Amino acid sequence: MTGISSDDAALAARAAELTPSLVDRLVRLARIPSVAAPGFPAEPLLDAHRALVEELRAVGVGQIDQVLLDGMTAPTVVADVPGPPGAPTVLVYTHYDVVPAGDEGLWDTPPFEPVVSADRVVGRGVADSKGNIAAILGALQLVDGRPPVTLRIVLEGHEEFGSVYEEHPPAHPELYAADAIVIADVGNVRPGVPTLTIGLRGSVTMTVEARTLDTDKHSGQFGGAAPDARTALIRALASLHDARGDLAVAGLRREPWTGASYTDDEFRELAGVLPGVPLVGTGDLGSRIWSGAAVTVIAFDAPPASAPLNAVASSARAVLNLRVHPAQPAREAGEALAAHLRAQRPFGIDLDVTVGEAGDGFLAPTGGPAFRAAQTALRTAWDGAEVGTLALGGSIPIVMAFHEAQPGAEKLLFGATDGYANIHGPNERQLLDELTRTVVALAVFWRELAAGPTGPGTAGPGTTDPGTTDPGATDPGADR
Known part of the structure; x- marks a missing residue:
């Protein structure tokens, strides 16, 4: 890796050595058709829950609890890893349920028989969001199970289909106290371009x-x-x-969007716009699909x-x-x-x-200590590349649930999925390079946050640091 310190290069090299084990974990999880939609069997969801608990224990997590509400088939996993006394607290969230495979005739390979090649894993759920689970497990391996922050890991089993779990954080805010909440259900605008998502419509x-x-x-x-x-x-x-x-x-x-975006040609390819059919609307693409x-x-x-x-x-x-x-x-x-x-x-x-x-949507303040730590972490993991900001046209209700429960915690959205992963579509794929770099990003984020102003003796969970506002998402024009 270039553009980073020798210590961080060594960290990245170790993450690369861990990649085969990450792939094995991802393949194991992706073989389980953990669909939470009505009409699908419950047992695969419960199998996925059991597999997650085993994988967490394998990387040294000792405290594993669960939340099971009426209307939920499988529990939400809540795992705790203590950090040093006075260390900041980081909550990391993603989900282990997946959408159905859809028309299997559109897949090149069976959707729940993940296929590993030189640079990717293909299968339903590998990017949304079991790749992010593998990245969290890998980051714990990378720090030998002893992170410099106190971790609360939340892995939901009902995110894709009208979860009742999102009612839980506002009702029990004390369980979600944190300095920073990482929603690992997203990723980079395109492979190799580190990106923080700061807005959800x-x-x-x-x-x-x-x-x-x-x-x-x-x-x-x-x-x-x-x-x-x-x-x-x-x-x-x-x-x-x-x-x-x-x-x-x-x-x-x-309003205009000034953060990272797609070109019109990229968007046409991602959306599958037929040849000769124009895009609709005027102005920059980001303002049409995000802001x-x-x-x-x-x-x-x-x-x-x-x-x-x-x-x-x-x-x-x-x-x-x-x-x-x-x-x-x-x-x-x-x-x-x-x-x-x-x-x-x-x-x-x-x-x-x-x-x-x-x-409601969500617009994250930028410039706070956790945001700066995340920028450093992504820049480090992607060889010193400049970090962009992105928004999503869809919504992630759990973000607002966490925000209601802990309005003072910084919310950060980044992960191993990229804009070309084809989530919810046929031949969904997770790139191995994005997975490995996300492992590094998580570990460096924990380190940077622990070393920053929210460390021992300063701000704790629930403390508001408004930071600054990203101009690409908040105030470039009155008619946004």
């Missing part, structure tokens, strides 16, 4: 309905004068965007094209998903969208608009 679900007739009517007899509910609803939904694809809804926050709102029609009631009906529709309903700027209250954004739709009155028809579930 919020989310709102909304139902929009048009009702026009007492029942459906024959289109030949009544079409042309009888108001078709589907046409009215389509007209209202079309008002959400202008001709360029930008949102045309007042009150939704959007701005987006509306997607996620359901629409209509007969399928394979079974059309010659009828004027008496009612029509759509469900929308609104993604919200990380710093805008989700409920506020939802009401702005609802007000826009109610004002449309297509053909003079009133719409029934219902704002459903709303979850």
